Amino acid sequence: MTGNVDWVAVDWGTSNLRGWGIAEDGSVVFEKTSPKGMGKLTREEFPAALAELLEGVAPGRSGKLEVLICGMAGARQGWLEAPYLEAPTDLRGLLDGAVHPDMGDSPIRASILPGVCQKAGGDNVMRGEETQLLGLASLNPGFSGMVCMPGTHSKWAQLSGSRIERFSTAMTGEMFELLRTHSVLRHSLAGDLDGPGRSDGFKAGAEAGLAHPEQLLGTLFQVRAGALLSGRQPDWCAGYLSGLLIGTEVGSNRHLVGDATVPLIGAPALCALYAQVLEMAGASGAPKDATEIVLAGLKAARSFAA
Amino acid sequence: MTGNVDWVAVDWGTSNLRGWGIAEDGSVVFEKTSPKGMGKLTREEFPAALAELLEGVAPGRSGKLEVLICGMAGARQGWLEAPYLEAPTDLRGLLDGAVHPDMGDSPIRASILPGVCQKAGGDNVMRGEETQLLGLASLNPGFSGMVCMPGTHSKWAQLSGSRIERFSTAMTGEMFELLRTHSVLRHSLAGDLDGPGRSDGFKAGAEAGLAHPEQLLGTLFQVRAGALLSGRQPDWCAGYLSGLLIGTEVGSNRHLVGDATVPLIGAPALCALYAQVLEMAGASGAPKDATEIVLAGLKAARSFAA
Known part of the structure; x- marks a missing residue:
């Protein structure tokens, strides 16, 4: 079925595992997904999860099946730790930092790309986003500026071509979930959170x-006080909380953004919210197709072997 | 045993219930505590909890036992809702806003003091702290300035004599518990949190x-990255997280404090940490005895009936 696969690109995140068969001309022959993300596997279960994903994929003429992996499979608690490159660094060096897990007799030859860390200017780490950044750089040669990758742990990176100069991580998405689920604010967030008040609440929170x-x-506590005093409904409160957190995140990066257009890599609905807040801040956001970006990153990483 | 009790002062919080018998000369005849805080009681259970606390306390010559209550017993989800006074307001008016639950045939005559709310300048609410603020004012006539009440939900209030001008609430204590218990940072906070690294971590976090x-x-995410990259131990990480949150809280109030001495009302160990951070900010903190303050507040509230 897949005799023309040259190699396989894999994005192995905490929650999911995705693989793409790539032909010699760079086209995508197949896409496969599995729920076997890093967070659900013990170290010993990784080889079988990968073999299962690639079942039926024929090795190339060499008899080997080359697989290039980015993401959390290379974390300390993942399959095999891929030590971080330290920023500032040129992301074209990713493949040189890859590690190669022992696959025994399997025809699969797996390489796991490293993450990037930062020590000077604030301890920080990323795994997976570095490959997306390289993808962005390869699709937009000459781009320099801030890139935002919204999510559970949003990343903001300063890119100069394929160099990552510095980056930070904001716990915005995780904070929303923590507050919604476990804090005193949960009393004001019980009910239909997607009602018509959500967008007004979002705008008010983002402004604050x-x-x-x-x-x-x-300001967080005002979500609760607003529900008690002003009868704010759960949809408005959820919007306010979301807007307040994203507004705070964008506000704390404002001095690095100015009036620039910031590429946004992440889930489309979330990127749309970030674009809205960036506009309120006098900048703008340019949502990217995250799948296209990570594929471009894996292809670019593979093309820059030392 | 307590024939000389003139009235009973009660602080009914979320977690605990405390009562003091007060003689005609203002001296404390007895102190009683119970774990029956508001958070553990249904509406119907309040009268029995109070009767149990005061078991054996004889009514006065009138045959009645007057009880003045501050705190969460007056919340919507408490015994009987005592509507908020709205700031700015003179706290000598607290008793005029009290509500009186029906005690049936009991000799107890209970009054529950209102909390204070704020609508202009940011929705906010307090219950219990307003009585402490009146106590501080009555013990320190002529004091004007910012007062800090550290805790799960820290309050910062601008006091002018017995007037509360404005106030805010910081979810600092709750945030520490949320992050320690439920967030990705919990991985860096598992172990002995009270080791020798805690104070160094606290200082570094407070500076940040x-x-x-x-x-x-x-900066929160740096707790995790620091553990991964620099081998930071759980005691250091716990100190850093605590210092970062308190430093952020104090930093966000810095423009209101200047180089003033800020009265601190709360648990002594926590007040000591706030005093340390206030000193780092070029101000200073003056921890107060919280029991003495709330008692003074209940006495003062009782003395200012319209």
Whole structure:
């Protein structure tokens, strides 16, 4: 079925595993997905999960099946730790930092790309996003500026061509879930969170966060007080909380963004919210297709072997 | 045993219930505590919990036992809702806003003091702290300035004599518990959190929070990255997280504090940490005895009936 596969590109995240068969001309021959993300596997279960994903894929003429993997499979608690490259660094060096797990008699030859860490200017780590950044750079030669990757742990990176100069991580998505699920604010967020008040709440929260990112610990409580005093409904409160957190995140990066257009890599609905807040801040956002970006990154990483 | 009790002062919080018998000369005849805080009781269970606390306390010459209550017993989900006074307001008016639950044939005559809300300048609410603020004012006539009440939900209030001008609430204590228990940071906070690294971590975190309160969402993740990259131990990480949150809170109130001495009302160990951070910010903190303060507040509230 897949005799023309030259190699396989894999994005192995915490929640999911995705693979694409790539032909010699760079076209995608197949796409396969599995729920066997890093977070659900013990170290010993990785080889079988990969073999299962690639069942029926024929090795190439060499008798081997080359697989290039980015993401959490290379974490300490993953399959095989791929030590971080340290920023600032040229992401074209990713493949040189790859590690190669022992696959025994299998025809699969797997390489796991490293993440990137930062020590000077604030300890930080990424795994997976570095490959997306290289993909963005390869699709947009000459781009320099801030890139935002919204999510559970949003990344903001300063890119100069294929060099990552510095980056930060904002716990915005995780904070929303923590507050919605476990905090006193949950009392104000019980019910239909997607009602018509959500967008008004989002706008009000984003304005508050952009105006005073230093007041987050205080403004958060106003979600609860607003529900008690002003009868704010759960949909409005959910929008406000979401807007406040994203507004605070964008506000704290404002000095690095100015009026630039910021590429956004992430889930489309979330990227649309970030684009809205960036516009409120006098900048703009350019949502990218995350699948296209990660594929471009894996292809680019493979093309730059030392 | 308590024939000389003139009235009973009660602080009914979410977690605990405390009562003091007060003689005609204002001295404390007895102190009683119970774990029956508001959070553990249904509406119907409040009268029995109070009767149990005061078992054996004889009514006065009138045949009645007057009980003045502050705190969460007056919340919507408490015994009987005591509507908020709205700031700015003179706290000598607290008793005029009290509500009186029906006690049936009991000799107990209970009054529950209102909380204070704020609508202009950011929705906010307090219950219990307003009585402490009145106590502080009555013990320190002529004091004007910011008061800090550290805790799960820290309050910062601007006091002018017995007037509360404005206030805010920071979810600092709750945020520490959320992050320690439920977030990705919990991996870096498993183990002995009270080891020798805690104070160094606290100082580093407080410096970061004071310097950049607008960067909280980003700096939080450095707790995790520091554990991964620099081998930071759980005691250091716990100190850093605590210092970062308190530093952010103090940093966001810095413009209101200047170089003033800020009265601190709360648990002594926590007040000591806030005093340390206030000193780092060029101000200072003056921890107060919280029991003495709330008692003074209940006495003062009782003395200012219209």
